[in-house]
Amino acid sequence: ETGVTQTPRHLVMGMTNKKSLKCEQHLGHNAMYWYKQSAKKPLELMFVYNFKEQTENNSVPSRFSPECPNSSHLFLHLHTLQPEDSALYLCASSQDPGAGSPLHFGNGTRLTVT
């Protein structure tokens, strides 16, 4: 039980599909994140939301579209993805990153783009 729940755990989609990844945190944290973990590459920050406001967009292609309707939920909408987008997508939350609070990660969604 990590306190950060991601669904689905696995997703296979074609390049023309539209799908969404969902993340929910039960920790009362104020900041939420999307990270991408690819084989043989460091974790890459994609987006940061603080109090529902996007504060970081790490030059992510527009085929990835985040949505944060409230402090507990975070979505990543996917459309017209490429095979190189296949990766593990990790959601995380933090109580107060400015005070040094660590990130709490979900179990991730394993995405395969065919």
Place this chain on the structure above:
Amino acid sequence: ELKVEQNPLFLSMQEGKNYTIYCNYSTTSDRLYWYRQDPGKSLESLFVLLSNGAVKQEGRLMASLDTKARLSTLHITAAVHDLSATYFCAVATTPSYGKLTFGQGTILTVHP
């Protein structure tokens, strides 16, 4: 651009031995984090180091931070098989404390 480099990237140890994983970073920072990831699992926070000279210990693991050298170490004492995992360091810089930059990870395997 902040760069974070870990070494070694692969570490094979015998049980009972000691070893150190190094994390170097390229820009001034006083925020460093260590995480552990087991295969197929999520990342788990191990240590938060928030000042120069900070030292934290938990069981057989001890982490330290030298901000002047831009270096953190994760020392493993008397390794046991349960420590086998991938270990990541991550650095945050002002003013974007919410933006962590991760190292490549060190895959640790502890053999009997």
